[in-house]
Amino acid sequence: MTHALPSPEQPLKIGTRGSPLALAQARETRARLMAAFQLPEAAFEIVVIKTTGDDRSLIDADRPLKEIGNKGLFTKEIEEAMLAGTIDIAVHSSKDMPVEQPQGLVLDCFLPREDVRDAFISYHHPNIAALPPGAVVGTSSLRRKAQLLNVRPDLKVVEFRGNVQTRLRKLSDGVAQCTFLAMAGLNRLGTPEVATAAIAPEEMLPAVAQGAIGIERRESDERAARLLAALHCTETGTRLAAERAFLARLDGSCETPIAGLADIAGDTLTLRGEILRPDGSEKLADQITGPASDAKALGTELAETLLCRAAPDFFAWR
Numbered sequence: 001m002t003h004a005l006p007s008p009e010q011p012l013k014i015g016t017r018g019s020p021l022a023l024a025q026a027r028e029t030r031a032r033l034m035a036a037f038q039l040p041e042a043a044f045e046i047v048v049i050k051t052t053g054d055d056r057s058l059i060d061a062d063r064p065l066k067e068i069g070n071k072g073l074f075t076k077e078i079e080e081a082m083l084a085g086t087i088d089i090a091v092h093s094s095k096d097m098p099v100e101q102p103q104g105l106v107l108d109c110f111l112p113r114e115d116v117r118d119a120f121i122s123y124h125h126p127n128i129a130a131l132p133p134g135a136v137v138g139t140s141s142l143r144r145k146a147q148l149l150n151v152r153p154d155l156k157v158v159e160f161r162g163n164v165q166t167r168l169r170k171l172s173d174g175v176a177q178c179t180f181l182a183m184a185g186l187n188r189l190g191t192p193e194v195a196t197a198a199i200a201p202e203e204m205l206p207a208v209a210q211g212a213i214g215i216e217r218r219e220s221d222e223r224a225a226r227l228l229a230a231l232h233c234t235e236t237g238t239r240l241a242a243e244r245a246f247l248a249r250l251d252g253s254c255e256t257p258i259a260g261l262a263d264i265a266g267d268t269l270t271l272r273g274e275i276l277r278p279d280g281s282e283k284l285a286d287q288i289t290g291p292a293s294d295a296k297a298l299g300t301e302l303a304e305t306l307l308c309r310a311a312p313d314f315f316a317w318r
């Protein structure tokens, strides 16, 4: 019976956070499963799970997330529900996922990747270069902050969190002159009524795994394994294998400004990666090219190249 497809009597329970982006990603996953297996919507149940990271009483909106909790802030409760059997699969933004999953769970299904780029969002300015000296920039991302300060040390960075609407309100209130979001999130939710400009990866290298939905399951669940195998995008999986190996070797936590992006042409993979000091005062960047079948090893090797070049105090603030 475990091999049987889901049905209205035995629905597949899809776990997700309750944010608009998370729900959009869960619905996309459901739609792809319905299409791949010709199943009715009633064969699936979307189960919203509140995580520590979603609890507003615990999370002061002005306090940086890195001060509040660790990597599992948005995944712990979801993974517990999966291990307990309350849900069968969990839909995540891969870039928010730790490089290793808890015992008994696997993350081996990645949907075709959306736009990997970051977006520049402003009511008054077309791009980063056009920002006046000393302009105030809103972001909660240590990576984006370090990358911006690296090229524009004059900018002032203020903590910015919350959903798209909250951020846009802060922009129109004049709290900051611009902010940044992943294009993938904007595309999935519908672009807001404000000028958004995609930033080339050469100007702002995205976060590892940006734009890729990842779906986690119990290792022992053969029904889920069969369903997810049909959705998996091999190219996205290979790109993320390189990027996540790069992150793993750098021991990336949410406190480490790290960026990485792999691209595949034919059988060849090119991985660009960089690490920065949090204040942007130094950036170490390099790239590596090799057979796509060596994705993981290429990621590890690029990380080691950067680690060799980092001065002894590069990670001293950690």
Ligand SMILES: NCc1[nH]cc(CCC(=O)O)c1CC(=O)O
Binding pocket: 093, 094, 095, 096, 180, 181, 182, 183, 184, 185, 209, 210, 211, 212, 213
């Ligand atoms: N850290 C939050 C987060 N996780 C994934 C996305 C966007 C969607 C994606 O990259 O898949 C975002 C928001 C953002 O960076 O704008």
